[in-house]
Amino acid sequence: MSLPVYDSGAAAGLLSGLLFGYVLESAGFGSPRKLTAQFRLQDWSVFKVMFTAVIVAAAGLWLLDVIGAVGGGEVYVPTTFFWAMGLGGILIGAGFALGGYCPGTSTVGFFSGRFDGLVFMVGMLVGSALFAALYGPLEGLYTAARGPQAQTLGALFGVPAWVVLVVLIVIAIGGFRLGTHLERRFGGPVTADDVAGGSE
Amino acid sequence: MQNASPRPFWPPLVAGVALGLVLLVTFVITGHGLGASGFFARLSAAVSGWAAPGWAEANAYFGPYLRTNPLAAWITWEVVGMAVGALAASLSAGRFRAGVEGGPGTGTGARLLYALLGGVLTGFGARLARGCTSGLGLSGGATLATAGFVFLIGFFVAGFVVSYLVRRVWQ
Numbered sequence: 001m002s003l004p005v006y007d008s009g010a011a012a013g014l015l016s017g018l019l020f021g022y023v024l025e026s027a028g029f030g031s032p033r034k035l036t037a038q039f040r041l042q043d044w045s046v047f048k049v050m051f052t053a054v055i056v057a058a059a060g061l062w063l064l065d066v067i068g069a070v071g072g073g074e075v076y077v078p079t080t081f082f083w084a085m086g087l088g089g090i091l092i093g094a095g096f097a098l099g100g101y102c103p104g105t106s107t108v109g110f111f112s113g114r115f116d117g118l119v120f121m122v123g124m125l126v127g128s129a130l131f132a133a134l135y136g137p138l139e140g141l142y143t144a145a146r147g148p149q150a151q152t153l154g155a156l157f158g159v160p161a162w163v164v165l166v167v168l169i170v171i172a173i174g175g176f177r178l179g180t181h182l183e184r185r186f187g188g189p190v191t192a193d194d195v196a197g198g199s200e
Numbered sequence: 201m202q203n204a205s206p207r208p209f210w211p212p213l214v215a216g217v218a219l220g221l222v223l224l225v226t227f228v229i230t231g232h233g234l235g236a237s238g239f240f241a242r243l244s245a246a247v248s249g250w251a252a253p254g255w256a257e258a259n260a261y262f263g264p265y266l267r268t269n270p271l272a273a274w275i276t277w278e279v280v281g282m283a284v285g286a287l288a289a290s291l292s293a294g295r296f297r298a299g300v301e302g303g304p305g306t307g308t309g310a311r312l313l314y315a316l317l318g319g320v321l322t323g324f325g326a327r328l329a330r331g332c333t334s335g336l337g338l339s340g341g342a343t344l345a346t347a348g349f350v351f352l353i354g355f356f357v358a359g360f361v362v363s364y365l366v367r368r369v370w371q
Contacts, residue, residue: 004231008274012229017281019222020234020334024282025289027215032301032315034209036370039363045212050338052216053223057233057342060224076232078331078340078347085336085347088329089354091321096355097362098369099318100302102333103326104236104282106319111283112290113298116315121240123319128244130320131327135261142328152344164344192206192295 003070021108030112032100034190039097042188044179051172055165062161072161073150080147087141099123207293223342230274233339237326239279242270244323261327303370314369 028034037043064070109117245265248256290296302311326332340348
């Protein structure tokens with residue numbers, strides 16, 4: 001059997017989504033108070049969980065490439081559009097700080113009982129339609145500063161992938177230590193009991 | 201009052217390793233990572249197609265989505281799976297709470313208004329960026345794509361700045 005399987009059918013989608021939703025809720029990422037506490041420095045779970053997940057998956061993909069099971073060019077790597085992605089990231093960061101969610105976590109929030117998650121989802125439908133309505137004047141920005149096709153950080157800096165991985169691991173260790181230190185200082189992290197008590 | 205004491209959240213390291221493995225399995229099965237905002241773009245195109253078919257079909261961004269059923273896509277199944285997964289996890293851990301969650305000093309009406317505004321910014325931003333925290337940040341990051349890290353830097357910087365500006369909303 002050759003990998004990846006390239007099965008993007010209903011069963012593959014349901015399985016990936018089921019595990020994704022289960023893990024996000026278990027991490028506490030259905031709670032907007034916990035999620036936004038990252039940016040008040042009180043709870044570093046968003047940084048810790050995301051960075052750990054990126055490193056685990058990246059290390060796994062690197063290992064699969066080394067043993068020849070899945071080549072680096074065989075999985076989808078997004079191409080950079082510097083301004084659109086930088087500005088889009090800024091808007092999503094702003095929306096997260098104000099609304100308490102990102103797209104995936106609003107779904108998790110609503111399906112763990114939070115009505116504000118549904119309202120956030122409705123807002124995303126409006127925001128998507130607004131983008132479509134303004135697409136004409138935005139098209140220049142949308143396609144500006146296009147990077148090389150499927151460029152990785154290794155290609156950008158001219159170093160092998162394992163070097164990038166080691167740097168990310170060092171940043172993650174530093175972030176974990178700093179985060180845990182600041183969590184103690186600012187009275188975090190936000191627990192399941194805090195969330196349950198505060199939402200009554 | 202709460203009916204049962206909720207089970208604690210997983211420690212971040214455990215949740216991060218689990219999420220990384222889910223992401224890795226997704227790459228091995230499908231050849232791409234996880235996403236979320238793509239579904240909301242498709243749903244927005246579908247709703248626009250019902251509510252204002254003339255406008256939506258002629259629109260340069262939504263038009264191509266509407267040539268076939270915009271919801272017939274992998275990501276629709278993935279988001280349905282996410283909903284079921286979140287429901288199963290919260291119910292089995294005693295964490296499911298029907299209600300509105302916001303800062304202790306923010307009223308329900310204000311909280312819902314902020315959720316709506318945050319959603320609008322996020323929906324717009326995700327279309328501009330061609331993805332969101334899941335598709336670009338997490339999945340792009342896992343392939344070590346430059347795109348993923350450009351997105352993540354913008355996301356974290358704006359998160360800190362705007363969070364500081366609106367700190368009263370959550371305190």
